[in-house]
Amino acid sequence: MIRLEPRPPASVSRMLAVSLAAGAAALVLAAIPMSFAGLSVFEAYGLIVKGAFGSVFAFTEMLTRATPLILTGLAAAVAFRAKLWNIGAEGQLYAGALAAVAVGTGAVSGPGYILIPAVALAGALAGGLVMLGPTLLKSKLGVDEVVTTLLLNFIILLFVQMMLEGPMQDPMGMGWPQSEPILDEAALPKLLERTRIHWGLIVALAASLGVYFLLKRTVWGFEIRAVGENAAAARHAGIPVTATFIRVGLLSGALAGLAGVGEVAGLKGYLTADLSPGFGYSGIVVAMLAGLSPIGVVFAALFIASIFVGADSMSRATGVSNYLADLIVAMALLCVLVSGLFLRFKVRFISAPAAKGSAG
Amino acid sequence: MTGPTNEAETVLRLDGITKRFGALTANGEVSLDLKRGEILALLGENGAGKTTLMNILFGHYVADEGQVLVGTGRTGLHELEPGSPHAALEAGIGMVHQHFTLAENLSALDNIVLGTEKLSSLTSAHAAARKKLKDLIERSGLNVPLDARISQLSVGEKQRVEILKALYRDARVLVLDEPTAVLTPQESDTLFGTLNKLAKDGLGIIFISHKLAEVMASSHRVAVLRAGRKVADLPTAECDLRKLAELMVGHEIVETVRDAGSPGAPLYVLDKVSAGHGRDALHEIDLTLRAGEILGIAGVSGNGQTMLARVISGLVTPVSGSISLAGQNETHANARKMIESGLARIPEDRHRDGIVGAMSVSENLAIETIRHPENQRFGLLRFRAMLEKARQLIEAYDIRCQGEDSQARLLSGGNIQKIVLARTLEPEPTVVLAAQPSRGLDVGATSDVHKRLLAARERGAGVILISEDLDELMRLSDRIAVIHRGHLSEAEETETLDRGTLGLRMAGHGGEEAA
Numbered sequence: 001m002i003r004l005e006p007r008p009p010a011s012v013s014r015m016l017a018v019s020l021a022a023g024a025a026a027l028v029l030a031a032i033p034m035s036f037a038g039l040s041v042f043e044a045y046g047l048i049v050k051g052a053f054g055s056v057f058a059f060t061e062m063l064t065r066a067t068p069l070i071l072t073g074l075a076a077a078v079a080f081r082a083k084l085w086n087i088g089a090e091g092q093l094y095a096g097a098l099a100a101v102a103v104g105t106g107a108v109s110g111p112g113y114i115l116i117p118a119v120a121l122a123g124a125l126a127g128g129l130v131m132l133g134p135t136l137l138k139s140k141l142g143v144d145e146v147v148t149t150l151l152l153n154f155i156i157l158l159f160v161q162m163m164l165e166g167p168m169q170d171p172m173g174m175g176w177p178q179s180e181p182i183l184d185e186a187a188l189p190k191l192l193e194r195t196r197i198h199w200g201l202i203v204a205l206a207a208s209l210g211v212y213f214l215l216k217r218t219v220w221g222f223e224i225r226a227v228g229e230n231a232a233a234a235r236h237a238g239i240p241v242t243a244t245f246i247r248v249g250l251l252s253g254a255l256a257g258l259a260g261v262g263e264v265a266g267l268k269g270y271l272t273a274d275l276s277p278g279f280g281y282s283g284i285v286v287a288m289l290a291g292l293s294p295i296g297v298v299f300a301a302l303f304i305a306s307i308f309v310g311a312d313s314m315s316r317a318t319g320v321s322n323y324l325a326d327l328i329v330a331m332a333l334l335c336v337l338v339s340g341l342f343l344r345f346k347v348r349f350i351s352a353p354a355a356k357g358s359a360g
Numbered sequence: 361m362t363g364p365t366n367e368a369e370t371v372l373r374l375d376g377i378t379k380r381f382g383a384l385t386a387n388g389e390v391s392l393d394l395k396r397g398e399i400l401a402l403l404g405e406n407g408a409g410k411t412t413l414m415n416i417l418f419g420h421y422v423a424d425e426g427q428v429l430v431g432t433g434r435t436g437l438h439e440l441e442p443g444s445p446h447a448a449l450e451a452g453i454g455m456v457h458q459h460f461t462l463a464e465n466l467s468a469l470d471n472i473v474l475g476t477e478k479l480s481s482l483t484s485a486h487a488a489a490r491k492k493l494k495d496l497i498e499r500s501g502l503n504v505p506l507d508a509r510i511s512q513l514s515v516g517e518k519q520r521v522e523i524l525k526a527l528y529r530d531a532r533v534l535v536l537d538e539p540t541a542v543l544t545p546q547e548s549d550t551l552f553g554t555l556n557k558l559a560k561d562g563l564g565i566i567f568i569s570h571k572l573a574e575v576m577a578s579s580h581r582v583a584v585l586r587a588g589r590k591v592a593d594l595p596t597a598e599c600d601l602r603k604l605a606e607l608m609v610g611h612e613i614v615e616t617v618r619d620a621g622s623p624g625a626p627l628y629v630l631d632k633v634s635a636g637h638g639r640d641a642l643h644e645i646d647l648t649l650r651a652g653e654i655l656g657i658a659g660v661s662g663n664g665q666t667m668l669a670r671v672i673s674g675l676v677t678p679v680s681g682s683i684s685l686a687g688q689n690e691t692h693a694n695a696r697k698m699i700e701s702g703l704a705r706i707p708e709d710r711h712r713d714g715i716v717g718a719m720s721v722s723e724n725l726a727i728e729t730i731r732h733p734e735n736q737r738f739g740l741l742r743f744r745a746m747l748e749k750a751r752q753l754i755e756a757y758d759i760r761c762q763g764e765d766s767q768a769r770l771l772s773g774g775n776i777q778k779i780v781l782a783r784t785l786e787p788e789p790t791v792v793l794a795a796q797p798s799r800g801l802d803v804g805a806t807s808d809v810h811k812r813l814l815a816a817r818e819r820g821a822g823v824i825l826i827s828e829d830l831d832e833l834m835r836l837s838d839r840i841a842v843i844h845r846g847h848l849s850e851a852e853e854t855e856t857l858d859r860g861t862l863g864l865r866m867a868g869h870g871g872e873e874a875a
Contacts, residue, residue, distance in 0.1 A: 217743075219736045226727060229718040235675065236705070236713040237727040238696030 015291070018342055022335035023303070029335070030328040037320050044314055051313025052306035058313070060195040064267065066298075066305035067197075068093070068276070070204035071259035072283025073290065073297040074211050075127075079252035080292050081215065082228040084138070084245055086131060088149030089256035090280025091156035095130045096123035096257025097264040098160055101168065101179045101271045104186035104264075115186040120203075120261050127257020128250040130156065135249030139242040153280065161273045170270065179271040188266035200262030204298075207255060211294040214251075224248055256280060285333045304329055369396045371564040372417075372453070372533050373437055376426035379412055386412040388589045389426070394533060394564045399555060401575040401596070402568045403608055404585035405802035407772060410568045413585070414535050418455045419445040430533070454526020458537045460518050462510045468517075469493070469506040472525045489528070496527050499561065501554050515661065516547040523554075527563075534558070536567040540574060542661050545830065545863040552578040572604050586610055609803050618814060621838050624651035627822040628703075628791045633681035636667045636846075643846045644681065649791065649822040654813060655851055656837030657826045660866050664846040665826050666708065669795040672824065673705040674698035685791060699728050704784035704816075708795035708826070710773070714780045717769030721761050722750030724768045725783045757782040758808075774805030781812050792816050792823045798832060810836060830859055844868045 031041040052062045072089040079086035086092075099122040108118055130152060137143035164177040172180075188199040215221035226234040227244045235241050263275050286304055290296030311325030341347075372394040379387040387409045394400050404410045415421045417428055422443040429437040430451040441447040448455075462471050473489045493506060502520045510518060519539065526534050536555075540548040555578065559565055569575050575582055575596070582599060584592040584607045592607045630647040642664050649655050659665055670676040671683075674695040682691045685701050693701065707713035715724045726735050726746045735746055750764035759778045761771055768779060777797070785792070794813055798806040813823050813836060827833050833840055834854055841851035842865040849865060 217741055219730055219739050219741060222723065222727075222730055222741060225719065226716050226723075230712070230716040232712050233714060233716050234727075236673065236695060236707055238674075238694070238699050239727070239730070240696070 015343060018339045019289075019291070019336065022339040023332060026328060026332035026335045029331045030324070033327060034320075034324065037324075039318060039320055044318065044320075047314035047317050048307065048310030050310070052310035054313075057195060058309065060192060060197040062302070062306050062309045063201055064196045064198070065309050066301045067200045067204050067262055067266070068259040068279040069282055069286050069301035069305055070201075070208060070298055071255050071262065072279050073286030073301050074204075074207055074283075074294060075252045075255040075259070075280075076284045076287035077290060077292045077294055077297050078211055078215070078224070078255065079248055080228075080287055082224045082245065082248040083231070084135065084228075084248050084252070085146045086134075086149050086249070086252045086256075087146055087284065088131065088134065088152050088280070089252075089259070089283045090276060090278065091149070091153035092127035092130045092253045092256035093260040093263070093276055093280050094156050094160050095253075096127040096260030097271050097275055098163065098168075098260075099123045099126035099257070100186075100261040100264045101182065104182040105180040106183060109183070110185065112185045112189075115183065116188065116265070119182075119186045119265055120258060123257045123261030123264075124254035125257070127260065128252075128254040130257075131249040131253025132246065135245050139245045157273065160271070164271065164273055168271075177273060181270045182265050186265055187269065188262065196267060198262070198266035200258075200266040203258065203262065207258070208294050208298050211251075211255075215294065220244075220247060256283070259283075282329070285329060288333060289336050303332075307332075369431065370394065370437065371396050371431045372566075373429040373431075374413070374417065374426070375429060377413060377416055377423045377428070378425040379409075379416060379421060379423050385588050387416070387423070390585070390588075390590050391426075392583055392590070392593070394566060396532075396564055397559050397562050398581060399559050399565045399567070399579045401579035401582045402566055402585065403570065403572070403575050403582055403604065404568075405570055405608055406800055407802060408585040408608075409588040410585055411537060412588075414455065414537060414566070414568060416442075417448065417535065418453060419443050419448045449529060452530055452532035454523075454529060454531030454534045456519065456522040456526065456534070456536045456539060458541060460522055462518060462521060464511040465509065467507050467509055468504050468513065468521045468524075471510060471521060472506075472528050476529060493524065493528060496524060500524075500527065500558055502527075515542045516544075516550075519543070519551070520554075527558075531563065533564045533566070536565070538568055538570075540569070540571065541828075544660050544866045545859055546867060548574065570608070572601050572608075575604065576601060584608055605803075618654070618817075618836055618838075621653055621817065623653040623838060624820065627651045627686060628824075629684050630672075631682045631684075633671060633678045633683060635671050635676050635678045636664075640664055640667045641846045642667050642671065642678075642848075645846075645848045647824075647841065647848060647851070649824055651790075651822050652817055652820045653838040654817050654823040654825050654836050656833040656840040656854070657824065657843055657848070658830060658833050658840055658862055658866055659826075659828070659843035661828055663843050663866075665795070665828075665843055667846070668843065668848075669705075669708060669793060669826055672698075672703070672793045673707070674703075702787075702790040704787075704789035704792045706777075706780055706784055706792070706794040706797050708799065710776050710780055715768045715776055717767065719768060720765050721754070721759065721768055721771070721779060722746050722764040724779050725750050725753050725764075728783055729787070753782040753786060756786075774801050774808075777801060777805060777809060781809065785812055785816060788819065788821075789816070790821055792821055793826075794823060795826045796828065797825070798827070798829065806832075830862060833862075834859070842866055 034041050034044050051058055053059055072093060075089045076086060100119045103122040104115065104119040108115060134145045134148040134152065137148055138145040161177065164179060168179050170178055170180045191197045191199060191201065215225060223239050223244045226239055227241050231241055259279060264271050268275060282304060286297055286300045289300035307328050308325045311322045315322035370393050374390060374392040377387050377390045390413055402410050412421065416423045428440040430440050431437045440451055469486065469490065472493065473486065477485060490506065497503060502524050504517055504520045504524060539551060543551060555565055576599065579596045582594060582596050582604065583590055586608065626648050628649040630645050632644045632646060633642060634644055635642045645668065657665065667676065671678055674693050674697060677692055682689060684690060685703060688701065690698065690701060716727065729735055735742055747764055754761065754764060757778045759782065760775050768776065792813065797809045801809065813825065817823050825833065825837055837854050839851040840854050840857055840862065842849045842862060844866060845868065
């Protein structure tokens with residue numbers, strides 16, 4: 001028989017140990033289907049590591065992949081801290097990308113130091129506004145934001161497709177559903193020659209520090225934490241709960257919108273309906289792996305990006321599907337969620353009641 | 361009161377029970393015997409380990425050391441399987457929790473029978489059950505409308521359903537956790553009458569309490585727990601109130617007393633305030649609080665106290681009527697506005713509304729004034745000032761914690777209440793709303809709360825004290841009004857009232873019948 005007993009809050013070192021153990025457990029669990037697929041487990045993991053860290057190019061590819069994940073991870077983390085369950089980062093990312101394209105393909109012209117901020121601002125604003133609706137519905141009418149944000153993802157994606165096959169289609173695109181390219185002046189500069197890594201990474205890192213500072217050192221952050229930890233007490237203490245939700249919603253949506261801006265203006269150069277391979281949803285995983293810590297989000301995003309990039313490379317080398325990456329990420333999330341149990345409870349194994357006394 | 365009959369037979373024995381939670385020893389080598397037909401009072405302050413002990417008995421917890429033995433008639437005592445509520449039920453132990461465990465949308469009969477029928481049987485044996493229950497009701501006097509839904513029953517009736525539930529399962533031992541916490545004085549008397557009758561029929565009864573008067577009046581034997589250890593176990597006849605109180609607290613007790621006050625001008629007025637709907641609604645409440653007085657509001661739990669406190673706190677806007685504070689109209693003021701107007705609010709559920717458990721002591725001390733310039737500048741928190749202030753308040757209000765950075769949830773109930781007191785009373789408010797301020801606190805913490813409220817009154821503040829504890833109300837209040845089904849009676853001078861009158865009004869009877 002297993003018995004769970006509550007334990008006092010875990011120390012930081014214990015939390016780290018449990019997180020690392022969860023990561024290791026995920027790798028062990030993922031090894032089972034790998035060996036079924038006929039792979040040598042160590043060789044496969046070796047290829048994954050090599051694919052993510054094996055060369056400067058591999059490493060920059062991994063960082064490029066991590067960039068949007070940091071931003072969507074922050075979007076989820078800051079919202080979840082207030083117990084605002086924003087599952088719609090994917091849609092907000094596309095809204096941000098769409099706004100970036102709308103502004104950055106010629107609607108405004110000027111030098112880079114005007115265009116780049118304008119594009120970023122437009123994207124952030126679009127993402128934030130998309131999140132405003134569900135936030136207001138939640139705080140005014142009690143509509144479940146999990147449902148509204150999730151469903152908005154599909155609405156926005158369909159809207160993007162409609163725009164790309166209609167008004168915003170590139171006339172020079174030979175009928176492909178894609179937007180006009182972003183002006184060179186509006187594109188985010190590359191960080192390194194001959195790689196794809198761009199300034200979005202710096203923005204993402206700065207955002208992570210900014211969110212950390214916001215939560216830790218500001219009145220708004222104080223109010224976000226209070227509302228998230230105990231909304232009833234926050235309301236009783238005179239904290240404006242609705243206004244706090246709106247601020248968090250706008251910020252969360254804006255961060256996801258920025259992820260879209262980075263993908264369009266930093267990486268692809270134009271918008272297509274397959275811009276994001278689920279960065280919005282992976283952002284939720286990133287945030288959960290990070291324990292909703294804004295600094296932790298950076299490391300969780302790097303972990304997930306290396307799995308994705310590494311698995312792609314492994315897949316090319318062995319012919320095994322890169323879905324394995326999704327599998328490892330899913331295992332990691334499950335392991336982290338289960339590990340939460342070990343942080344909150346002491347697990348005791350109790351032998352059959354006949355053998356009494358051994359329980360203590 | 362006479363003890364059990366001389367063919368006294370032990371039905372339950374706790375033998376050296378020890379239970380630790382981390383560094384805390386909740387129970388240390390507690391041993392206890394219960395005889396057939398005996399009423400044992402388990403007396404102790406909050407946190408003394410009473411409930412833990414009973415949870416071990418009932419299998420919710422497993423003891424680290426020691427064992428529970430039950431006697432089943434002829435075979436003598438045998439050990440109860442630890443950690444199994446099922447085994448406890450099988451062995452004839454019935455438990456009535458402080459918070460009832462009834463399904464609100466089922467009938468009383470369904471609730472009682474629930475869990476006793478085999479899943480495999482297709483027919484429901486309600487007819488037989490009804491017959492058995494009719495018989496039980498007749499014998500015990502536990503009158504309950506069997507077919508009424510639980511949600512329609514009063515608190516006293518729900519408690520009777522819980523007791524019947526235990527008796528229906530042929531309980532030989534009945535444990536009641538703070539059974540009078542939710543009852544009027546009259547209902548409590550009825551309950552103890554019933555328990556006495558059941559004991560005469562051979563039931564062994566343990567009731568947990570921290571109220572000395574009822575322990576003296578209604579038990580055969582008293583076991584006193586203090587800090588997890590049994591410090592006394594003696595026949596009630598050999599005790600007196602003072603001795604029990606000292607055993608319970610461990611030192612002599614000084615009671616807070618209120619000197620004659622000198623109330624000033626009206627300070628805070630509710631004029632025909634209605635709010636909410638359904639069971640918790642308020643109907644045209646009139647209330648006038650004067651400076652320098654404590655106005656007590658008595659009532660049985662669930663008669664609109666919660667809504668009244670929420671309206672006064674600025675959490676609910678009245679549907680009609682008006683509220684004024686020091687001449688200013690505050691009818692539509694929200695919580696923050698109320699705080700800024702000088703109204704301190706001590707919430708009845710301090711864990712839910714009073715603190716944010718995951719935040720630190722200093723953050724909880726600052727939460728109501730977080731936008732005040734002393735706590736922030738340009739939207740940035742002034743950590744050093746907050747910590748400095750927290751250190752002062754921790755000192756002044758004797759908040760026992762690991763430091764101003766420790767999580768508020770780790771504090772005991774009494775210290776959590778001190779956080780609330782410190783942050784609400786420190787700015788010297790003109791009006792104080794104290795909702796159930798001593799609920800669940802031990803004697804020391806309670807007397808601290810009382811002293812703070814009296815000090816506020818001394819200073820010239822008006823205090824509204826909502827409480828279900830008549831002793832507390834009569835000791836502290838200058839005037840007392842009674843709330844019943846959302847109607848508030850006119851407040852009367854405490855000296856003109858007695859417990860009987862108040863009890864009747866709390867049950868909804870007018871003043872005349874009280875005589």
